[in-house]
Amino acid sequence: MLNILVLGSGGREHTLAWKLAQSPLAKKVYVAPGNAGTGFDCTNVEINPNDFKEVKRFVLEADIQLVLVGPEDPLARGIVDFFEADPLLKHVFVFGPKQQAAQLESSKDFAKEFMMRHDVPTAAYQSFTVETRAEAEDFIRSSKAPYVLKADGLAAGKGVLILDDQEEAIDALNEMFSGKFGAAGNTVVIEEFLSGIELSVFVITDGKDYLLLPEAKDYKRIGEGDTGLNTGGMGSVSPVPFADEAFMKKVRARVINPTVEGLSKDGIPYLGFIFFGLINVAGDPYVIEYNVRMGDPETESVIPRVQSDLTEIIYKSCLGKLSECRIEISDQSAASVMLVSGGYPEAYEKGMKMEISSDLNGLAFHAGTKYDEEGKSVYTSGGRVIALTALGNDLPSALKSAYEMAEKVQFQKKYYRSDLGKDLL
């Protein structure tokens, strides 16, 4: 029996904590800092995941045996290395990669070099630093639009620019080098534009073997028809119809296998999730990016389709025994609709009282929510508020049910996209 601590506070963490808590192996599941939903299903602890000393204090106090890291930030800051280096924490399993491996996400340049070294299909690219700024400009002048510019480091999803105009691209390049994204922009990757539909593929790996989770598609833009500003994600669906057996066979052979084997060949241990952000270019998968964690809001449609005991799978991977595990995936489709606060991703209000019907007929994964002081009413506390997930025999029926749920949760200035999944039908 395990005491488990999940780090993070979004819909992804609520979904993972909810799933882990269902296992007979789970004694108690804590979430730090969590939200109203995780407080209801599990136990919240008021700790910032980046405050490793506080995490340590709580892990020892609550006798935690397993820590699951939800977001990338603590991984990129080396939380796994921190645990390994501390004699009091050494025995605690932390499910997530160490800092070196987390560079697959925290450095575009590291990820690109890794893919080149291991023949993983990705857009052609060149990296430039402030010192080679003039060459970067020449490179843009000699290439064709659209121009894809990526700040090397973590930039909260804002470090990628796709521009049609050459002069604008050069201006953007200079802004990156002038510190628009802080140190994240000291190195800039300029790459070939790939055209196709994106999808997200996930594995759990112990560095030797891996298990494939269901694939998903997320909807990033705020507006219907994929228009307007980028958000943290407006919803997701799983499975993705075009990811048929033939396509997924290519994904395994060309992307997943060389990645997992590549890490091992490079002598980089890896424990955790790998998230492959893929694009389907005329039937062939290319990697747009790696992430070293699950996706949000993909998790909200992926994990409800997993029938196996996730706690057992994660625990076995921590022991390096993932090869002993199988994973059962439901044939049902899942759709998840994110309700957001009006105005998001720009300025929006917080603190709206929420009315959540007691007959939702589906799964409600909280993101930006919190209880009032008496612990009675739930209030909004973020831009992305709650993800409503429904399962159905096919994608249209899952979507229909998820949209019915969306009408059963009320708060002022509620907004959601009503076109999720339409591009796939």
Ligand code: AMP
């Ligand atoms: P990233 O942070 O690398 O995932 O990039 C953010 C988004 O920019 C991706 O989800 C894609 O929609 C888009 N993007 C990134 N790289 C490319 C590329 N080489 N070609 C086309 N679109 C891209």
Ligand code: GLY
């Ligand atoms: N849904 C994309 C991400 O989690 O980065």
